[in-house]
Amino acid sequence: MAKKNTSTKKKGNHHKKKLISNIPQKKEEKKLGDGIIEYEDGITVGELAEMIGQTPANVIKVLFMLGTMVTINSSLNDEQVELICLEYGYEVKKKVIVSEINFEDIEIIDDEADLVGRPPVVTIMGHVDHGKTTLLDYIRKSRVAEGEFGGITQHIGAYQVEVNGKKITFLDTPGHEAFTAMRARGAQLTDIVIIVVAADDGVMPQTKEAVDHALAAGVPIVVAINKIDKEGADPERIKGEMSELGLMPEEWGGDTVYCNISAKKGIGIQELLETLTVVAELADLKANPKRYAYGSVVEGRLDKGRGPVATLLVQNGTLRAGDPIVVGTAFGRVRQMLGDHGKELKEAGPSTPVEITGLNDVPVAGDKFMAFETEKMARHVGEERQKAKQEQDRGVSSAMSLDDLFNQIKEGQVAHLNIIVKADVNGTAEAVKGSLEKIDIDGVRVNVIRSTVGAISESDVLLASASKAIIYGFNVRPDANVRRKAEEEGVEIRLHNIIYKMVEEIEAAMRGMLAPELEEVVTGQAEIRQVIKVSKIGNIAGSYVTDGYIRRDCGIRLIRDGVVIYEGKLASLKRFKDDAKEVSAGYECGMTIENYNDIKEGDIIEGFIMEEVERK
């Protein structure tokens, strides 16, 4: 009866109310509330029972009649909650905390009254050797000492200094790679970019790139003309070159602030820092320290003793030690929170970098984090995010494979095939690269994105995954860890030792004409019971087939103590004195192995054949 009722309840047809009549009901309790039950994901039998004014036993009974066994602590799914509520005459509404699962998408609206000024977050970019690191180090050394803990600063990926009572946060990874990587992940951390240009060198390719990235991010730029202590330093020339990139100095009627500095000698640094505070004031940076903390990951790593460690930059709200938190897809509680001085902090407000422990996994730079009210919520959100990521990863796992290549080319999804080449010697790597880059099938070409000597590594797999590449190993193999990683990432690894065969394979794949794949099938095993030495022939393996069968023309491998010591072919297979085509389990036979003589009593000879399997 109960069963019949459920089967009439179609998905998406929630308003159709059907009561299961033979369940005990307490009429008066039906009037509880306004007849609408609002529940959250993960609600348990006990919690729901209380909400609808029933005993847990009654709820359990309803579900039992529907064929589900639960206990008072079981979590209910949406369907079950709906059925139970229907049964007792309640409407249901699920509290949507979905938005919290994708908390990076939440538009944070703070009460104007709660907003207070926050320090600017500054990134330093510029061409190689123009002095980014020197500048970061100089500021750190000269300024951090002003704080109460003069000692050595911890490198946690970001640090804060104080200038005339105003704080500035510096991100400690100079260069636009980190900046761009973060931006690619949607993390807009930086409020001001300092572009460092060496006065004796001028605008160089990476200076231009840095300017492009900063402009693309729409972040205010301050230009620091560095190395003015050097002979031949010509700040005016730099201003001219930078103006061509769209950064006209204020004194020339533009709106870009320039500072002449020497990061090495400490000249002009105070002015630069003061400039930053002025630019920050103009930007009117605000945050609400009253809300739960929200921000981004600057660095993540696994510490042997402390477990997952993450440097977080609080972008809004206040993070407190002990807060339940979700970071990327990791979650936990903020166990220990250290500031850039290495001192334990109880709380960290907007624009503060902190290093925390207590997560169940290591997050990645650019991941977002958010603190939650309860650990239950953090866990729920964390787990949902993990699930979503796994699904996404599964999607990625169709990254690139030879099997799929032709279809992707046909559908116009692939204009070129990215390949990573790993070889045993330099000459080979070069030769392989050269041959591959000659491939051109109807305009689709091969792009060798990395070609180096050495075993296939995890870094190769990650690069392949990020750029949808296939890895080709030449006389090199991946170890078990790398294989596992490749499987996880859905990266295809192909192993070859003849260049033209590899080229043929790729060309065939591009044309959608891959030869059928061969799969090895073990036919059987025989145990060597006696080694018979015959001077003319060599060693004959007097054997007993223990399972399956051994065929004269199959491939064989010689196994000693579980280790394959030789792989090859049989030279002969005999039953007594006669040649045999096949010997089955339970029979004795004599075998010789082609070009191999080192056999011992107790060795196993395994036979295998290669069978064609259908390609996916």
Ligand SMILES: Nc1nc2c(ncn2[C@@H]2O[C@H](COP(=O)(O)OP(=O)(O)OP(=O)(O)O)[C@@H](O)[C@H]2O)c(=O)[nH]1
């Ligand atoms: N004379 C002089 N030398 C400087 C100054 N600033 C940096 N240098 C020197 O320039 C060289 C490069 O400085 P770095 O700070 O390493 O440059 P960088 O931009 O961080 O370089 P990468 O990290 O390689 O991108 C070092 O030898 C510094 O000592 C300066 O103001 N004056």
